[in-house]
Amino acid sequence: MYTRSITRTHRTAFLVAIDGSGSMAEEIRFRGRSTTKAEAVAAVANELLFELIERARRDDGVRDYYDIALVGYGGDDEVRSLLPGGEELLSVARLAERQPVLRTETVEHRLPDGRIALREITTPCWIGPRAAGQTPMCEALRRCRDLAAAWCARRENAQSFPPVVFNITDGEATDCDDGELRAVAAQIRALGTADGNVLLVNIHLAADEQGRTAFFPAADERPDGNRHARLLYDCASEMPAVFDEAIRAEKGPGALPPFRGMSYNASAAQLLTMLNIGSISIKTE
Amino acid sequence: MAAPLSVFVRALQMPRESFATLFELRAATDPFGLPRTVRTTRLAEATIDWRGAQWLVALPLSASALSRIERTAPALARLNAPWLAEYRILRDELLWEDDMGRPRRHDLLLHRLPSGTDFAEALLRERPGRLHAALDALEAEFVRAGFVHNNLKAQNLRWTGAQFLPLRYHDATLGTSRDRDAEAFRALHRLVDEATAATTEVHDIAAAYDASPLTGHLWVSRTFEGLVCVEDQTGYGYVDTQNRPVIATQFRWAGDFREGRAEVETDEGMGLIDREGRYVIEPRYEIVDYDAARSLVRVRRRGKWATFDYLGRRLTPFE
Numbered sequence: 096m097y098t099r100s101i102t103r104t105h106r107t108a109f110l111v112a113i114d115g116s117g118s119m120a121e122e123i124r125f126r127g128r129s130t131t132k133a134e135a136v137a138a139v140a141n142e143l144l145f146e147l148i149e150r151a152r153r154d155d156g157v158r159d160y161y162d163i164a165l166v167g168y169g170g171d172d173e174v175r176s177l178l179p180g181g182e183e184l185l186s187v188a189r190l191a192e193r194q195p196v197l198r199t200e201t202v203e204h205r206l207p208d209g210r211i212a213l214r215e216i217t218t219p220c221w222i223g224p225r226a227a228g229q230t231p232m233c234e235a236l237r238r239c240r241d242l243a244a245a246w247c248a249r250r251e252n253a254q255s256f257p258p259v260v261f262n263i264t265d266g267e268a269t270d271c272d273d274g275e276l277r278a279v280a281a282q283i284r285a286l287g288t289a290d291g292n293v294l295l296v297n298i299h300l301a302a303d304e305q306g307r308t309a310f311f312p313a314a315d316e317r318p319d320g321n322r323h324a325r326l327l328y329d330c331a332s333e334m335p336a337v338f339d340e341a342i343r344a345e346k347g348p349g350a351l352p353p354f355r356g357m358s359y360n361a362s363a364a365q366l367l368t369m370l371n372i373g374s375i376s377i378k379t380e
Numbered sequence: 381m382a383a384p385l386s387v388f389v390r391a392l393q394m395p396r397e398s399f400a401t402l403f404e405l406r407a408a409t410d411p412f413g414l415p416r417t418v419r420t421t422r423l424a425e426a427t428i429d430w431r432g433a434q435w436l437v438a439l440p441l442s443a444s445a446l447s448r449i450e451r452t453a454p455a456l457a458r459l460n461a462p463w464l465a466e467y468r469i470l471r472d473e474l475l476w477e478d479d480m481g482r483p484r485r486h487d488l489l490l491h492r493l494p495s496g497t498d499f500a501e502a503l504l505r506e507r508p509g510r511l512h513a514a515l516d517a518l519e520a521e522f523v524r525a526g527f528v529h530n531n532l533k534a535q536n537l538r539w540t541g542a543q544f545l546p547l548r549y550h551d552a553t554l555g556t557s558r559d560r561d562a563e564a565f566r567a568l569h570r571l572v573d574e575a576t577a578a579t580t581e582v583h584d585i586a587a588a589y590d591a592s593p594l595t596g597h598l599w600v601s602r603t604f605e606g607l608v609c610v611e612d613q614t615g616y617g618y619v620d621t622q623n624r625p626v627i628a629t630q631f632r633w634a635g636d637f638r639e640g641r642a643e644v645e646t647d648e649g650m651g652l653i654d655r656e657g658r659y660v661i662e663p664r665y666e667i668v669d670y671d672a673a674r675s676l677v678r679v680r681r682r683g684k685w686a687t688f689d690y691l692g693r694r695l696t697p698f699e
Binding site: 126127142145146149150152153154197199201202204212213214215216217218219306308310358360361362364365367368369371372 | 385420442
């Protein structure tokens, strides 16, 4: 299970739900800097998209290794596709045809003598920061559920690596109670292909005075202080055992599985480094 | 676990802070100023200038990607063949900080890119007989050394003007007398034949266009950060890699871009510009000397020096 290589003949899907609600205007510490949740969400989403597109790029162009959905939620209980033309699902090659906005970012770094120097770097942006209105997370996850169900039902996807749903949020759903959110999360996790069930990964960005972060938490790292974080932990998939070694390499040898598909004030783009994207075309003995 | 690609691309834009050994590198960029990277299933690769030569620096894309190279690299070093370019693993070379604030290090692969052109350009420039002979010579060298490339194709060959040299031998094996690359060499010979047939009538036009896309200038520098400094009748300025004007040729003199800044000189004096051509430091000084490594600019006015920062703010008085 979860061992199928992601290739053009056995594609997978990545469904990214992005919270753009009013609470995203709040300030948080993220990567050592003060920023808004909306800026942090956009940074995480753009890095995820960059990683997905660039990992599919070869010398002959971007190959169709997977389909991508971007589901934005916010506004007046609004759930809508953020893909060009409002399409629900695009192949990664078609998404790559869309030229992203290039943003010049000035970053600080500390020199050996302690002074701060500045550098300008260019980063591509497909998603801009957004902070307005309600948080219809439940409806957004229902949309992801329906997209994943339709994708898994297609005959050509039956043997593929299962879809991965990333939900990037500050965790405060306004269109459901905890039970309803748990229910839709369970419905997503119950979907799957012959290679395994759909993985639901929650990326939780929240104000945290202690500056805590978490990456694929183990059972003893279940959040205790933040109700929303606890709920998102419970809703997330338990990571399949095949990823345990890679996650332990990241967290340290003391970390004990099972791990949850969740990050707290951190990106989960490193999950993509654990996936086997593309086929080995070289001739080996 | 491997580093995300975004970390690698960011590092290539901030080499001083991101590489242990290659901190002086300059990465080739696309027209938008982003480092140009090429991927295979296991590696992401960038072309860099470093210490006066061109190199490929590659990031393993998964934890297992290095294991084969770890076996290959020392064996190739022992082979000591003149047709193999320098190829080594740089341990703990990529320095970055993860989202938990932990300092991280990752191994990279460094591969010398011999002077020359790629296979496609060789097809345009050289007589087919010469290329066939060079392929035969390389195949003979492989067999003599017991070397099997295992991924030999046009993209993995470099034409020096006299011979083909192999590149990207990450999966090479040694110690066999059989010509396991024979099929690949036959495919390359076919490419030479097909190109000869297809380009006979337009060979001269295609060669001239491909060999020098940045034509129409008095002088052309190299590509730095997606921009090429050029000199026209109206002065120095910048074009992108497709020869489209980006910053008008208006300067008496201009330097290459480094870390998003370039020194320029007008009739009024020297200044510093950003990638949009806006003045960060107005051109009214005798000397503007930008230190990209420290993000500082030394500026001389009437014989006295002051220090400015990256954003053009004066940090010290002129003295």
